[in-house]
Amino acid sequence: MSRIKVRKLPVDPGPAAWTQLLPARGPAQSVEGNLTADWLIIGAGFAGLAAARRLSQLCPTDSIVVLEARRVAEGPAGRNSGFMIDLPHDLSSADYGGALDRDVTLTADNRHAIAFAASMAQDFGLSSEAFSLSGKINGAATAKGDKHNREYARHLAKMGEASELLDAHAMKDLTGTDYYCSGLFTAGTAIIQPSAFVLGVAKGLKSNRVQIFENSPVIGLERDGDWVATTPKGKATAPKVILAVNGHLNSFGFLENRLMHVFTYASMTRPLTNIEMKKLGGKRVWGITPADPMGTTVRRIKSSDGDRIVVRNRFTFEPSMEVEQRRIERVAQDHDRAFKARFSNLGGVNMQYRWGGRLCLSRNNVSVVREMDQGLFSACCQNGLGTTRGTLSGMLVAELATNTKSDRLTRHLATEDPTKLPPKLIAKYGAKAYLRLQEMKAGAEL
Numbered sequence: 001m002s003r004i005k006v007r008k009l010p011v012d013p014g015p016a017a018w019t020q021l022l023p024a025r026g027p028a029q030s031v032e033g034n035l036t037a038d039w040l041i042i043g044a045g046f047a048g049l050a051a052a053r054r055l056s057q058l059c060p061t062d063s064i065v066v067l068e069a070r071r072v073a074e075g076p077a078g079r080n081s082g083f084m085i086d087l088p089h090d091l092s093s094a095d096y097g098g099a100l101d102r103d104v105t106l107t108a109d110n111r112h113a114i115a116f117a118a119s120m121a122q123d124f125g126l127s128s129e130a131f132s133l134s135g136k137i138n139g140a141a142t143a144k145g146d147k148h149n150r151e152y153a154r155h156l157a158k159m160g161e162a163s164e165l166l167d168a169h170a171m172k173d174l175t176g177t178d179y180y181c182s183g184l185f186t187a188g189t190a191i192i193q194p195s196a197f198v199l200g201v202a203k204g205l206k207s208n209r210v211q212i213f214e215n216s217p218v219i220g221l222e223r224d225g226d227w228v229a230t231t232p233k234g235k236a237t238a239p240k241v242i243l244a245v246n247g248h249l250n251s252f253g254f255l256e257n258r259l260m261h262v263f264t265y266a267s268m269t270r271p272l273t274n275i276e277m278k279k280l281g282g283k284r285v286w287g288i289t290p291a292d293p294m295g296t297t298v299r300r301i302k303s304s305d306g307d308r309i310v311v312r313n314r315f316t317f318e319p320s321m322e323v324e325q326r327r328i329e330r331v332a333q334d335h336d337r338a339f340k341a342r343f344s345n346l347g348g349v350n351m352q353y354r355w356g357g358r359l360c361l362s363r364n365n366v367s368v369v370r371e372m373d374q375g376l377f378s379a380c381c382q383n384g385l386g387t388t389r390g391t392l393s394g395m396l397v398a399e400l401a402t403n404t405k406s407d408r409l410t411r412h413l414a415t416e417d418p419t420k421l422p423p424k425l426i427a428k429y430g431a432k433a434y435l436r437l438q439e440m441k442a443g444a445e446l
Contacts, residue, residue: 001222001223001224002222002223002373002374002376003220003221003222003223004220004221004222004252004253005219005220006217006218006219006220006221006251006252007250007251007253008248008250008251008321009069009217009219009251010069010070010075010217010248010321010358011321011322012070012074012075012076012079012355012356012357012358013263013322013323013324013325013327013328013355013356014328014353014354014355014356015353015355016073016074016075016078016079016195016355017079017266017268017310017352017353017355018073018078018079018082018193018194018195018196019071019073019074019078019195019199020353021193021195021303021304022195022196022199025071025199028071028214028215029212029213029214030213030214030215030216030231030233030234031067031213031216031231031233031234031235031236032233032234033233033234033235034234034235034236034237035065035211035234035235035236035237036236036237036238037062037063037064037065037211037236037237037238038059038062038063038064038238038239038240039055039059039062039063039064039065039238039240039241039242039401040064040065040067040227040229040236040237040238040240040241040242041055041064041065041066041067041241041242041244042066042067042218042221042229042241042242042243042244042245043066043067043068043069043243043244043245043246043248044066044067044068044072044077044198044202044212044214044244045075045076045077045198045244045246045386045390046077046198046382046386046387046390046391046394047244047246047379047380047382047386047390047391047393047394047397048066048068048242048244048379048394049066049198049201049202049205049394050113050116050117050390050391050392050393050394050395050398051242051244051379051394051395051397051398052064052066052205052210052394053116053120053201053205053394054116054394054395054398054399055398055401055402056205056209056210058398058399058402058404059402060209061209062209063209063211064209064210064211065210065211065212065213065236065238066205066210066211066212066213067213067216067217067218067229067231067236068212068213068214068215068216069215069216069217069218070214070215070217071214071215072198072199072202072212072214073194073195073198073199075358076246076357076358076359076386077194077195077198077386077390078194078195078198079194079266079355079356079357080194080357080386080387081266081287081289081297081299081310081312082191082192082193082194082287082299082387083136083189083190083191083192083287083289083297083387084113084114084117084189084190084191084192084387084388084391085110085136085189085289085385085387085388086107086110086111086114086186086188086189086388087103087107087110087156087161087186087188087189088103088106088107088155089384089385098365100155100158100159103155103159104159104160105411107159107161109392109408110385110388110389110392111188112392112395112408113388113389113391113392113395114133114188114190114388114391116391116392116395117131117190117197117387117391118131118133118190120201120204121197121200121201123204124200124201124203124204124205125200125204126196126197126200126201127196129193129196129302130192130193130196130197130200131190131192131197132190132191132192133187133188133189133190134189134190134191134285134287135185135186135187135188135189135191136185136186136189136191136287136288136289137166137171137174137183137184137185137186137286137287137288137289138152138183138184138186138288138289138290138291139171139175139180139182139183139288139289139290139291139298140180140181140182140183140184140291140445141179141180141181141291141295141444141445142181142443142444142445143181144292144443144445145181145182145290145291145292145295145444145445146181146182146291148291148292149165149182149183149184149291150165152184152291153165153184156186161186162186162187163184163185163186164184164185164186165182165183165184165185166182166183166184166185167182168180168181168182170183171183172282173282173283174282174283174286175282175283175286175288175298175300175342176280176281176282176343177280177282177342177343179341179342180288183288184291189287191285191287191299192387193301194387213231213236216231216232216233216234217231217232218230218231219231219232221241221252221376223373223374223375223376226238226239227239227240227241227375227376229241239375240375240376240377240401241375241376241377242377242378242379242394242397242398242401243372243376243377243378243379243380244379244380244390244393244394244397245380246358246360246380246381246382246386246390247259247261247321247358247359247360247380247381248321249360249368249378249380249381250321251321254372254378255368255417255418257420257421257424258362258417258418258419258420258421259360259361259362259380259381259418259421260317260360260361260362260363260421260427260431261317261318261319261320261321261358261359261360262315262316262317262318262358262359262360262361262384263315263316263318263323263327263356263357263358263359264312264313264314264315264356264357264359265312265313265314265328265331265335265354265355265356265357266297266310266311266312266335266354266355266356266357267310267311267312267332267335267336267339267351267353267354267355268308268309268310268351268352268353268354269308269309269310269339269349269350269351269352270308270349270350270351270352271303271305271306271307271308272306272307272308272309272346272349273306276346276348276349277306277307279345279346280343280345280346282300283300284300284302284307285300285301285302286299286300287299287300290313290442290445290446291445292441292442292443292445292446293438294313294315294435294438294439294441294442294445294446295313295442295445295446296311296312296313296338296342296445296446297310297311297312297313298310298311298312298342308352309339309343309346309349311335311338311339311342313331313334313335313338313446314331314334314439315359315435315439316331316432316435317427317428317431317432317435319424319427319428321358323356327356328354328355328356331354331356332351332354334446335351335354336351338446339351341444359382359383359384359386360380360381360382360383361381361383361384362381362383362418362419363418363419363421364416364418364419365383366381366383366415366416366417366418367379367380367381367382367383367389367392367393367412367415368380368381368393368417368418369393369396369397369400369409369412369413370400370413370417371400371401377397377400377401378397379393379394379396379397380393381418396408396409396412400413
């Protein structure tokens with residue numbers, strides 16, 4: 001018999017702004033009383049929904065229940081910057097690249113996940129705003145950033161990957177600002193409206209023998225034969241369970257002192273007026289990731305009430321998996337500075353939404369696709385690329401749980417577990433110092 005008492009439930013600071021842009025939803029359906037299914041998935045983010053979709057393909061007559069602690073798209077799945085990146089994107093690297101052979105394999109895995117996401121978008125009738133294979137640009141604001149881009153382009157060429165260097169004029173034509181001295185375009189990234197994507201997938205799955213219950217956090221999990229998940233108002237029973245909870249794998253008692261919990265932060269402007277859009281110029285929709293991984297990500301988006309600009313920067317190490325509101329307020333100053341530096345002609349434009357999002361990383365950059373206990377599987381630790389790596393982990397864990405063989409799954413099962421972290425105090429202060437140093441080194445890229 002196995003018994004797990006969940007020690008901590010998800011806490012996400014600020015609103016999920018992407019969800020705020022969408023039409024209001026009806027009331028949530030929570031678990032009440034007792035229910036049974038063939039499969040139970042805990043977590044309705046990218047990993048959980050991909051697992052549900054893959055299970056529905058592999059076991060089309062099986063019943064699947066998904067439990068989400070909050071509302072779908074209110075957690076990290078609705079708080080990211082909306083890039084499903086195919087190429088190497090190692091946040092600990094100076095230019096995102098790593099070992100050549102590993103990066104070739106990683107890219108193939110990422111594209112496998114993006115293709116799966118694209119098929120869901122097509123099958124469930126999602127709009128181009130929700131999912132678009134439009135590519136992205138690494139924007140460089142400094143000579144150092146330009147050097148990073150050129151080094152990355154050479155690394156991509158060795159991988160056999162195409163890229164296009166953009167000069168300052170091309171960057172201004174795109175963004176309307178002369179802040180960027182160069183850019184590096186790659187075509188394989190999907191740009192998504194995160195909340196529209198996950199809500200669209202969730203809606204599509206519901207017609208496929210999948211039930212999704214919101215505001216149903218799992219507070220206990222035990223096995224005496226089948227697994228029984230306890231929520232505040234009921235219970236769900238199934239012979240097999242998938243944990244798609246990313247860093248909260250620790251909250252279920254697994255991989256203690258092996259997962260790093262990090263927050264990143266974003267702000268979104270109010271809608272731009274027609275006069276402001278004309279003053280800014282440039283294209284109406286684009287996405288830029290920074291040439292330096294610690295720099296500022298910027299997107300311009302179209303919403304129902306007008307164009308908006310999103311900025312995302314700063315990383316903080318938070319072993320408690322929580323941050324206080326005052327942290328959001330302090331980081332807001334960095335967002336305002338980054339926005340003003342790039343869009344000095346938009347002086348009257350204020351931020352309407354500010355929020356934080358949880359990341360989970362391992363020191364050796366591996367995910368956790370494993371059978372953690374008999375009939376209990378994990379699709380966690382997405383290493384800062386939750387849209388893509390979460391989707392991949394969800395697919396793979398469904399194949400693992402159904403004994404569906406593939407070379408990709410075999411390779412993932414052969415990877416080592418996340419390596420241990422240093423003692424807590426050393427990890428806490430060492431990580432904080434490292435992140436601050438890297439942000440300082442990023443300079444004007446931040």
